[in-house]
Amino acid sequence: MAPSPVFKSGNLAVITGGASGIGLALAGKCAGYGMNVLILDNSGSNLNSAKAALAGKVETCEMDVSKTEDWEKVKKNVEEKHAGKVDLLALNAGIGLKGSWEDTAYFHKTMDVNFFGVVHGLSTFVPLIQQTSTKDSPAHIIVTGSKQGITNPPGNPAYNASKSAVKTLTEHLSYDMSKSSPSTSVHLLVPGWVFTGLTGDTPFAQEKKAKPAGAWTGAQVVDYLETKLAEGKFYIICPDNDVDEATDKKRMLWTAGDLVEGRPPLTRWRPEWKETAEEWMSKQKV
Template structure:
């Protein structure tokens, strides 16, 4: 199916209703693309938003009742939506992708809040992977032989991400910010905090990447304990 098309979700909804009695225990909205483009290319923004953002919106708007209608304390349901660290720390280089994932974060936060009142046994989780070796990041998962690519040492496998997600879900966590073999949980927290302080302290945006703030940011990262 094409997640950018609401009619494809409507077909899926009919199939779930027919074959599974209209019940979903676990809904994972994970589809995403990572195109590159320029400010002069509206198609670049549309393509990314149609998949990364509206793919989530379409999934929620068509399938949410199937998740919440039968959820109970003895048989809870869950929704997992995949975000990105780029939608939180906002590194320069791909504004459409970052904006799509920032919007996904906001939507998922609101969904969690609303369902805490209307369907409290339906848990919502924002999955934010670190560097993960998937097709989106250079892997060729269905290749074989010489075409098979080896996972970089710094990246996690998808299986590691799932294990981390399951552990955080068991703890009842909404934000699931995954580390990887290059970036620790503490490093992620420092990067997120520095980014928020751009706003609070009235600094220019994206100071972690600006030459006139580079030394200050590096020193702050070294001395700050979280």
């Protein structure tokens, strides 16, 4: 299958969290197609290393996605250097803090980056994309979600809530853009287990940890993303080396059943429901 037409020499890709992990892999993919790439990240050292590591037309900008003034700086850059035309916008930056119910700072920081970082990116660039995306020169908006925002496993309520909000926001965006800018496609990228900075990988470190056997690399996620973009998929639910697509579908169906069947929430993890859930999923064919 031919790649999406957005991967075209001279087009502009703007990628948050682009100096490591999935974002860096996507930046490399775009640069390989001859695209102009603007990498946004909060780590100046990683940005310098990423620029040195990637061949092609790569720019970098150190910024905090939770700050609107930083987004204004990025917008000015794009308007001055690229005539305000963004062909691929990837809102990928995220953090995975841990905290307790009484720790309001943990909730605020997680939402500021994971949710409002997306909101700020959309409010900055959606108006420009609506003006410049055409049938002959379509645009993509890719937002990185998480399976934790869908199946909601216990252990990190702020992160799960932030990614659930991102899912809802991106679904609304897809619908709205289908009306206001039909040449712009919107996609929710939902990685599986990926070896990134959030899961123990340290980008550009001299001594690298070994990738766990069950995890995918950022490059594998981006290759999968490229295939699904060409197919026009909105929900891009990535498998990994431990969890296949069928298992993901069964888990999502069981989670939806908590609501539909009137069960308590998170029954997959409740001792009194765990055996029932596993038996149900073992019998499903999806």
